[in-house]
Amino acid sequence: MIKERLTYTSAQALPSQDRTSPLLMPSPYAIDGGELIGADPRTLDPVSMSQDGRPTSPMKAIRAHCLGCSGGDASEARKCTATGCALWPFRMGRNPFYGMKTAQSEGLELDGEDGGTSA
Incomplete structure (x- = not known):
């Protein structure tokens, strides 16, 4: 269950004509025409x-993007099938790799990786 409701989604961008926003600046490249x-x-x-209400952490920003991509529906973000998306593993607002221990990092041998010395 989501503990906090995010108010910003990636679909909510500042209006492109808002020249007073501190988040925007004129392009320094002449080819962009200002x-x-x-x-x-x-x-x-x-x-x-x-x-x-923009997210202030990377994980919250990823979650907000996923919610925006799925139409604001948390259950649709959970059921997301876009496994090719770089953000897909993080769509639940958590880093699934954090604290994960692998067999190699614990010094265990994996099947078939013993250098051919098994009998």
């Missing part, structure tokens, strides 16, 4: 980036 581009988030104030 069009607005997204500012480098490393140079922005964290408060301005977290406005409008």
Whole structure:
């Protein structure tokens, strides 16, 4: 069960004509003709980036994207079949690889990987 309801989804973007947004800046490249581009988030104030209920952690941002992709329906995000998507393993808002121990990291031999020394 989701403990917190996210208010921002990836489908909710700032209007492209909002020239007053601190998140946008004119392109420094002449070929772009002064069009607005997204500012480098490393140079922005964290408060301005977290406005409008935007997620403040990578996992929450991934979850918000997955919810937006699935029409805002958490059950559809859970049932997602887009296994080719790089975010698919993280769609539940958790890192499934965190804390995972592998046989190799524990020093165990895997079947067929004993160097051919088994009898």
